[in-house]
Amino acid sequence: MKFETQVVHAGDRKRVSGAPAPSTTPIHLATTYLYESTARLDRVFGHEEEGPTYSRYSNPTNDALEELVTSLERGHGSLATASGMAALQIAFQTALLDRPHRVLSANAIYGSTIKMAEQVFGPFGVDFSYVDICDLKAVERAVAEKKPGCVFMESVSNPLLRVGRIDEIARLAREAGAALVVDSTFATPMLMRPITLGANLVVHSATKYLAGHGDVLGGVVVSDQEHYEALRNLARVAGPVLGPFESYLTMRGIKTLAVRFERQCANAKRLAEWLAAHPRVERVYYCSDANHPDACAIRRLFSPELFGAILSFEIKGANKETVLAFMDRLRMIVPGTSLGDVHTLLLYPTIASHRDLSPKMRERMGIRDSLVRVAAGIEAVEDIQADLDQALRGA
Numbered sequence: 233m234k235f236e237t238q239v240v241h242a243g244d245r246k247r248v249s250g251a252p253a254p255s256t257t258p259i260h261l262a263t264t265y266l267y268e269s270t271a272r273l274d275r276v277f278g279h280e281e282e283g284p285t286y287s288r289y290s291n292p293t294n295d296a297l298e299e300l301v302t303s304l305e306r307g308h309g310s311l312a313t314a315s316g317m318a319a320l321q322i323a324f325q326t327a328l329l330d331r332p333h334r335v336l337s338a339n340a341i342y343g344s345t346i347k348m349a350e351q352v353f354g355p356f357g358v359d360f361s362y363v364d365i366c367d368l369k370a371v372e373r374a375v376a377e378k379k380p381g382c383v384f385m386e387s388v389s390n391p392l393l394r395v396g397r398i399d400e401i402a403r404l405a406r407e408a409g410a411a412l413v414v415d416s417t418f419a420t421p422m423l424m425r426p427i428t429l430g431a432n433l434v435v436h437s438a439t440k441y442l443a444g445h446g447d448v449l450g451g452v453v454v455s456d457q458e459h460y461e462a463l464r465n466l467a468r469v470a471g472p473v474l475g476p477f478e479s480y481l482t483m484r485g486i487k488t489l490a491v492r493f494e495r496q497c498a499n500a501k502r503l504a505e506w507l508a509a510h511p512r513v514e515r516v517y518y519c520s521d522a523n524h525p526d527a528c529a530i531r532r533l534f535s536p537e538l539f540g541a542i543l544s545f546e547i548k549g550a551n552k553e554t555v556l557a558f559m560d561r562l563r564m565i566v567p568g569t570s571l572g573d574v575h576t577l578l579l580y581p582t583i584a585s586h587r588d589l590s591p592k593m594r595e596r597m598g599i600r601d602s603l604v605r606v607a608a609g610i611e612a613v614e615d616i617q618a619d620l621d622q623a624l625r626g627a
């Protein structure tokens with residue numbers, strides 16, 4: 233089945249004990265499940281038979297969402313979690329369960345993931361070290377030196393949109409006995425499927441493209457066969473699971489992922505090309521750029537004709553004050569701290585995603601005070617363009 237068909241059908245229309253199947257999965261709010269005999273409940277508890285017992289272990293609405301995302305990512309199984317951060321936390325714990333408590337991470341990652349490393353894992357003795365994940369030689373050296381139990385990267389980095397060679401990095405990790413965890417929130421399974429490239433665990437903030445409408449906080453971990461049982465076992469006791477209402481909304485959102493993301497990518501590409509010629513714009517970062525430093529990886533790893541729905545650009549001569557004034561002039565575009573929604577969002581890394589880094593650190597990462605990030609929505613591109621234009625020109 234093609235992706236566009238899978239998003240609409242996978243996970244739905246399950247028949248339960250001969251009852252008619254609903255055409256879409258309902259919201260199962262019950263926390264506890266009963267069977268016709270306690271002997272059967274005992275078999276379900278003992279994993280001899282499939283079925284829900286208690287919502288922290290499994291829930292029919294969550295099961296449907298998990299089956300859907302597993303099929304989109306070509307994984308073995310998934311876990312729906314209460315947020316993208318909860319998904320990341322349990323993915324790291326799963327990866328490190330039987331491995332040295334050392335993570336080699338890409339240095340260009342979401343700010344809260346860096347904080348998680350420091351504040352959640354650091355105090356429990358997990359060591360995080362950082363490398364330029366797009367420099368394969370540096371990754372090879374760091375793997376040999378640090379001997380990590382886990383390698384971590386984002387499939388597309390934030391906000392400068394660098395793309396590491398996941399397949400090569402997966403090979404290096406595998407040869408060193410480390411698990412590869414990939415946060416693929418920016419890419420969605422429509423742009424790239426890291427498990428098919430050798431990743432072991434794939435994480436999504438479902439809050440973003442999967443749910444897609446700015447009304448759900450959620451996450452998903454997709455696992456290969458090797459790590460799935462450990463992931464589920466940890467989740468049973470740690471309990472980071474998604475609520476069934478959010479599960480339902482996420483599944484409903486995913487049904488339109490293909491049409492939304494295709495339009496968002498097309499809008500982003502048009503905006504990137506238009507901004508590159510704008511007199512108030514210094515530089516544009518977008519994955520279709522022929523001079524992109526990772527153009528080879530992008531050609532090889534991305535789905536044909538899609539370059540992602542996020543772009544960043546630097547405003548000529550701008551500083552924090554002028555960027556804030558530019559954002560205040562936006563009339564339609566939402567200056568919000570997220571991405572992946574149907575409406576276009578504009579984020580200023582200096583005050584949001586990369587706020588906690590020192591100005592020197594930001595400068596070293598190439599994140600200047602003149603840089604803003606746009607997550608293209610599904611609106612008419614002319615309207616997004618007109619709003620950016622009037623705000624850029626100071627109208």
Ligand SMILES: Cc1ncc(COP(=O)(O)O)c(C=O)c1O
Pocket residue numbers: 315316317318342386390415417418436437438439449450451570
């Ligand atoms: C790449 C990435 N990963 C993870 C997260 C965390 O997701 P959530 O906010 O759903 O916990 C975010 C949130 O912005 C993100 O951008």
